[in-house]
Amino acid sequence: METTAALNLRKSANANSKVVLTIPRGSLLSPLQRATNGWYKVKYKSRTGWVSHKFVVTLEQAPSQKFDVHRGHNRTNRVILTYDDCPLNLKGYKSVLDYAAGRNIGLVIAPTGNCLKKFKKKYGVDIAEMARAKGQWIISHTATHPDMRALSCAAGAKELTRGGIATNVGRPPYGAINDNVRCAFKKAHMSIWTWTRTTRDMDVKSKKITISRAAAAGRGETVLMHMHWYGFSPNSIAQIRDRLGKKKVNLCRAYRGADGHGAIKKTPLNLPKSLPC
Ligand SMILES: [Zn+2]
Incomplete structure (x- = not known):
């Protein structure tokens, strides 16, 4: 759950008992217990105590519930914008990373291995490393973007791990999942993260429609x-944000370490079970 006010x-x-400390607005808490009056027992910065339920919003899905491939590693109320495949050019890519970091937005970027190779060859840069250094999350989207359903378990696993993204999360191309794909992810020690809402940006080819579809997201999506496509630019992200x-829905924040404080940090290769959005 997330605090909606300084609490x-x-x-x-x-409300009459002694204050241990004040938790800032927007902090993420995991309830340990619930009192009959609705208050939650929580741990914050190694201190345990109770908070009023009137100033928190609970997650749609508690972390103890079964892993949901659609919601993946975002168990918070914040919306996470995710971008697949490959940017058009380095300049545009950098401008998005700089904008996101500057506005404290954390994106999930799922480039293919071929894309990483292309940018390495053309510009001598690792665009995955670049994003991670700006507090953004990188997941695997396979090396060559096949429909993994047609691949054997072993071939699918190889697709996921080839191409330089040594992480624990991947998105199968087209969101196509069957037993082969599930087996491949297991073999590669990766979890599947698809999406809860698609903009179909590649079909509509419209900035306006892409933005309005992304902005239709509710909490935790x-x-x-x-x-x-057109959703990947500072201006598009600004409009979505x-x-x-206006609906009081916030975007995931750039990585600042597990406690979400201080300067932007390089994201770890392996994503935590729930991103500190
Ligand atoms: Zn794709």
């Missing part, structure tokens, strides 16, 4: 877009 952590489950903001 007092108290010794016991009532994973939005699919592509790096070579503003429109979500």
